[in-house]
Amino acid sequence: MIDAIANIGAGYKGTNYGRVRGYLLSKLVEDVKKMIEDYHEIWKQTGCTIMVDGWIDRCRHTLINFLVYSPKGTAFLKSVDASHVLKIADALFKLLRDVVLFVGPENVVHVVTNNVSNYVAIGRLLESEFHRLYWSPYAVHCVNLMFQDIGKLEEVSETMSQASMIMKYIYNHCHPLHLMRKFIDRREILRPAPTQFVTNFIALQSILAQKDAMRAMVTSREWTSSAYSKEAKAKNFVDQVLDSKFWNQCTDIVKLTQQLVRVLHIVNSENRAAIGFLYQAIYKVREEMVKRFQKIKTVVDPYLKILATRWDLELRKDLHTAGYWLNPAFRFNAGEFEKHKQTISSLLRCH
Known part of the structure; x- marks a missing residue:
């Protein structure tokens, strides 16, 4: 607009207030109505x-x-x-x-x-x-609530608190932060997350990926010879980093939620409609949980209950099944067809 005014040159007089709130506003309203009429044809x-x-x-x-x-x-x-x-x-x-x-x-x-x-x-x-x-x-909201429910589980809450303590110590102290970046090739542990509910789970994945580097850091000569290592907070930090139970819990939580993080990326994407992918994505989450922990049902059961409550009772509709079957990525896959024969009734109910 500014370029257009500049091209006109000196002497241009702007539209007065009365014309803006009267004729021009009415014309704009009519233009929008016409645009909505065009959309109506597509909706039909x-x-x-x-x-x-x-x-x-x-x-x-x-x-x-x-x-x-x-x-x-x-x-x-x-x-x-x-x-x-x-x-x-x-x-x-x-x-x-x-x-x-x-x-x-x-x-x-x-x-x-x-x-x-x-x-x-x-x-x-x-x-x-x-x-x-x-x-x-909203699918995004329901998946966020799954993460919120998982975060309230006792073992998850405890592990998140320990991970938070590690992150806070590193990012609140210059020398540990400098040393950490040196040991992990100048990368960051903190990473952006699509929503606030999944932030802690993304951070847990990131911390777990740097487990060996962080352990190497706190046992290195550079760390043990520094003044920081003698402080009480630093000793507590080192104890957490070297705590095998903490890392085992991190591993379990990441294995159980990794697929669910992918689901959140699918439903939060602006590049493609998620409805044709959601049913299969949730099925994969459940399948992965059961497969990884089939011998330790007590670990996986609370996660499966949360999934059943939020997906089966709140979010899932026949429309999601129809979207799955009409998605070319799955429709012509014989293996997929065999696995999900029982969902054909949901597809037929869509009309």
């Missing part, structure tokens, strides 16, 4: 997903954004101040119902919201009134 051809995204502004108002996703892209429909209806299921249902009617019930395949109790009730009401659509909670 391919179907679409309605996404409900809530947030709280600086004045503590609860706002709900309604968006529609299709292969053409994501279209923003409207934003509503729902502060007065958030806890009233009927009023919230009416808001969502109006959006479904605007988009066209015959065009809506999927409605996605968060999984608080009000939205669960609304999802059931929508499925009851509009038989062609499916409701489900």
